[in-house]
Amino acid sequence: MSKMYIELEEEARETAKEYGVTDPCRIREMVCIRIKGKMIEEAQKLTDTLNSMGNDVQEAVINGFLEGLQRSHRYLQGEFWGAMLKIIKKYGETEYFDARNEWAVKMCARMAMAGEDPKTEEILKKYIEERKIR
Secondary structure, X not given: OOHHHHHHHHHHHXXXXXXXXXXXXXXXXXXXXXXXXXXXXXXXXXXXXXXXXXXXXXXXXXXXXXHHHHOOOHHHHHHHHHHHHHHHHXXXXXXXXXXXXXXXXXXHHHHHHHHHOOOHHHHHHHHHHHHHHO
């Protein structure tokens, strides 16, 4: 388990104890509420960092994130990308957007379709082959 999860679980258990909550399902719900709040903070930090001027900052974020991901357990890397596909799909289902994020919403919708369609690999190979010929 991650350090963050352990800390948030400990916090939830302390709060549960203060309020006399003993139901394990309710305590688990309290942990999940804290995790969601923490993930909101982390996502905002990451996107705010990308708001810095210059591609060098964006490259540093991308490379650092990738290196951190690659240092994790291989199984967890797969779990991460499965979760990212779910995030991409949900973002692509965004109903309300404007010109500032329209491209991102539509691109995520396409990525989700590609990620879920078992024919994607076949289509991609065909696309690559066609481009080599021409």
